[in-house]
Amino acid sequence: MMAGEIRPVDDAKQLQQYINTYWRRGHVLATDDAMLRFTYSTPWVDRSVWPGGMSVLGLFDGGRMTGFLGSIVAPYPRPQSYWLALWHVLPETKGTGLGGKLLAKMQSIAEQCDGWIGTFGAGPEALPVYLKRGYCVRAGRRWIFSPGEKSSPKTIATRLHTAETLASAAWFEHRYWKHPVYSYQKQDGVVFRTEENEWGVVTHVCHQPEGADMALARIHAAESGKANGRRYIMDAWAFECPGLGWTPAPEDLPSVFHPPEARGSTIYAVGRPFLMSRIHKGDCDQDRPNGVAASVPDMATAGHH
Ligand SMILES: CC(C)(COP(=O)(O)OP(=O)(O)OC[C@H]1O[C@@H](n2cnc3c(N)ncnc32)[C@H](O)[C@@H]1OP(=O)(O)O)[C@@H](O)C(=O)NCCC(=O)NCCS
Numbered sequence: 001m002m003a004g005e006i007r008p009v010d011d012a013k014q015l016q017q018y019i020n021t022y023w024r025r026g027h028v029l030a031t032d033d034a035m036l037r038f039t040y041s042t043p044w045v046d047r048s049v050w051p052g053g054m055s056v057l058g059l060f061d062g063g064r065m066t067g068f069l070g071s072i073v074a075p076y077p078r079p080q081s082y083w084l085a086l087w088h089v090l091p092e093t094k095g096t097g098l099g100g101k102l103l104a105k106m107q108s109i110a111e112q113c114d115g116w117i118g119t120f121g122a123g124p125e126a127l128p129v130y131l132k133r134g135y136c137v138r139a140g141r142r143w144i145f146s147p148g149e150k151s152s153p154k155t156i157a158t159r160l161h162t163a164e165t166l167a168s169a170a171w172f173e174h175r176y177w178k179h180p181v182y183s184y185q186k187q188d189g190v191v192f193r194t195e196e197n198e199w200g201v202v203t204h205v206c207h208q209p210e211g212a213d214m215a216l217a218r219i220h221a222a223e224s225g226k227a228n229g230r231r232y233i234m235d236a237w238a239f240e241c242p243g244l245g246w247t248p249a250p251e252d253l254p255s256v257f258h259p260p261e262a263r264g265s266t267i268y269a270v271g272r273p274f275l276m277s278r279i280h281k282g283d284c285d286q287d288r289p290n291g292v293a294a295s296v297p298d299m300a301t302a303g304h305h
Contacts, residue, residue: 004098005060006105009068010052012036018065023088028290034180039085039285042174044073046080049109055082057102059089066090069102071117072284074175076167077276080115082106085285103133107272118271120237120284127268136275138239142249142265145220145234149247157210158240161274167207175282176206181289188215191282192234194223199260200231206282208236213243220245237267237281258290 009015012033020030029036040054047053059067067089071082084106089099110117118135127137160166167175176184176191184193184206191207203223208216216234224232235249236242254260269279281287 004066004101006057006101007060008050008052009054009056009058009065012052012054014065015054015056015058015068018068018088019086022090023086028288029086032180035289038174038178038180039072039288040070042073043170044075044080046073046113049113057105059098059102066093067098067102069099069106071106074167075165075171077161077164077271077274078114078116079165080110080113082110082115082117083284084117084119100129103129107133116271116273118269118276120267120269120276120279121286122268122270124268127270130270133272135270135272137268137270138275139266140237140239140269140279142255142267143236143238143242143246144249144253145216145236145245146247147217147220147245149245158277160277163274164277172207182287187219188212190215190219192219192223193287194226195257196230197257197260199254199257200233201227202232202257203234204281204287205234205236205242206287207280208238208242210278211243213245216243217245235281237279237283237286239269239279 016030016036019027023030029039040056042055045053045055055073056068056070058065068086069084070086072085074081074083087099087102089102107117109115120140122130122137131137172191176186182193184191189207189209190205190212192203192205194201194203201223203219205216205219220234223234233253235255236246249255249265251265252262253265255263255265269275
């Protein structure tokens with residue numbers, strides 16, 4: 001039985017080596033130091049809890065890392081929120097309770113500061129694990145803007161949970177305007193980026209305020225004009241239909257573009273003690289470049305902000 005001590009990771013290189021060896025060779029967090037800092041060393045990381053400045057719990061057997069659970073600390077939907085991003089234990093220890101211990105420890109850290117813990121992007125196989133541990137779960141859908149097609153009925157305005165805080169200007173500054181790889185644009189409160197890839201041209205709507213129908217239609221008109229005959233889509237993730245002209249994305253339409261791959265148009269949001277009222281494509285570690293994407297030129301112009 002492997003010994004397992006859980007403590008905050010303070011050696012970024014050791015974590016990168018683990019990710020590269022056991023998660024995926026060439027993973028962007030293993031190879032791009034700026035992306036690692038952007039993800040795990042946000043300005044909201046409390047250094048009295050995380051002396052190494054990274055919100056990652058490691059599992060150690062002596063000095064050897066045998067697993068980890070990473071989180072992105074953001075100021076929403078609670079001022080100290082832990083958005084889980086990457087969870088792994090050595091394959092030979094899978095199913096022996098160590099991963100569960102990492103999750104339990106991260107939960108207690110979130111609870112100690114009256115915070116929040118959750119994620120956006122969970123697959124269906126992970127849901128029973130979260131449900132048993134008291135998380136709320138809701139499916140998020142991918143939507144595409146399809147003007148002219150019959151769209152889903154418009155939904156009423158979202159009500160925030162009484163304990164919920166919204167993403168602050170400082171969060172937008174960190175998440176979008178200081179992103180180490182991607183350049184985002186903002187128009188009428190909508191944050192998006194348009195990229196050219198093997199499949200065609202895609203406008204990723206990463207944050208959409210409610211009632212942005214007109215702004216989204218204008219962005220679609222302008223950005224689709226750049227496709228020059230290539231395939232084009234504008235998409236967004238949301239619990240509810242983002243507005244007029246949006247329809248659920250077909251399951252066979254690529255949802256990942258480096259390389260183009262249809263990984264489905266339903267993913268799950270989980271959270272405790274409550275579920276965030278809205279989700280966006282820019283939440284958690286979604287809209288993250290992978291190793292390949294980093295070298296693909298971005299069509300979005302810099303200097304948006
Ligand atoms: C996910 C992972 C970190 C969990 O660690 P672990 O040590 O195996 O987890 P535990 O033994 O503590 O089990 C925790 C729960 O996960 C469940 N579980 C473990 N492996 C599972 C699997 N492959 N599929 C579905 N559920 C699984 C266990 O049944 C347990 O649920 P329970 O509380 O209902 O009994 C580990 O399985 C792993 O490294 N997987 C590969 C990477 C991965 O898929 N990460 C998750 C996506 S980020």
